[in-house]
Amino acid sequence: MYMLKGEKGVERFTEMVMEIIKSIPSGKVMSYGQIARVAGKPRGARQVVRILHAMSKKHKLPWHRVINSRGEIGIQDEELFFTQKSLLEGEGVQFKGKSTIDMEKYRYHPDCDEYL
């Protein structure tokens, strides 16, 4: 159970998102929308983005294992793009194109019950 910090759903959502991201094993990836759904907010993909970005500065989160739903790195900044790609390749993820990977092969399927 991850019911920390009072009754504010936002707080719990944040905690869950962080736990989920930390639970992604090396060599696997998840999409923002997928994380949002598992955390209980089907429409919260953009908040996942925000949380991830904000938290990765303070905590050590495997942010590079989070990509967009198309199975590609949708990042604009070249430096960050290269960083993420390198980290993934370093974990054994094969790229099919400049920024595309095989989602069906690398997607991580967490058990939702772990986060209730």
Place this chain on the structure above:
DNA sequence: GTCATGACAACGG
């Protein structure tokens, strides 16, 4: 309070 922004998603053409 409004308004713009964002490591996005889903859908239509």
Place this chain on the structure above:
DNA sequence: CCCGTTGCCATGA
């Protein structure tokens, strides 16, 4: 498959 539009919602100005 590529492109544009629309929806979403926390955060900061």
